[in-house]
Amino acid sequence: MPMKKLFAQRKFYKNNHIEITLTNACNVMCSYCPQSNYIKSYKNLGKPSWLPVSSARLMTVENFQRVLVGIDHAVERIFFTGFTEPLANPNWYECVSLAIEKGYQVFLNTTLIGARAIDIDNLLSLKIPLRIHLTDSKKVVADGIYERIAKEYRGDVKFDYFTETGRLLFPQANGNAGEINSRSDNVSFAPSIKLRGPVFCKEFRQYSNVVLPDGNVAVCCSDFSLSHIIGNIYQNSLREIHESDKLNIFINQMLSDESSFCNNCEYAAEIPTDTKGQLLGLAKLAYRRIKQ
């Protein structure tokens, strides 16, 4: 779609989603995941003084209810994925059920690593779109689990993989063979992307944020290093966060001549220089409109 048309449409904002990270760390350790960046950065953020220690480690059901109150603004879809394996949090099923009850379109991505029998039963009771990530982790899923999910799951289920090791775990995989990307330079061995000048996010993901167990909100799924925390959903609504100076600064950096976080991201595109003035104006206008 031509960029001019893209910025003229309003639906880019309406199409945003939110991702929920249910734990402070993931022990699946796929070789291509910048998990150590997340673990270190989450620790460095420090626990908000008003939050009990246990709920900084794992999202509690009570805190997820606060998330649902906080995101009550232009979010139609909730992805249980974020930066870690959702099934590692024993509250995952209750959180997913609450989101479904509230009428959200809910999606779940899991490796199934560490899933208990009760988790598999709970999974099989759902009908939401399910993505099984066939990982190259050293940890394994019990025999027959992939086959059982493929056979018994009543909703849409796909098995995705990034590596041959992953594909071989379940050769009947029907999902995508994904490409490993640098996640805005968080994955050191993946090819680095270097865009020049002002850029924009092709999927407007600056509005599709990632909520962490402590309520902090990372700007998007590329921010494994948590270098752009734009607010805390336990203290501010998503509307307030989207109108905050922090997000405005992030967007202004993206649209500036200076290189920004987005200049290294596969979701970004350069704004061509010949029409820069015009498209930049349109982009700024489009971003301003969301506040109306």
Ligand code: SF4
């Ligand atoms: S371009 Fe990349 S880093 Fe920037 S907001 Fe979009 S997804 Fe995030």
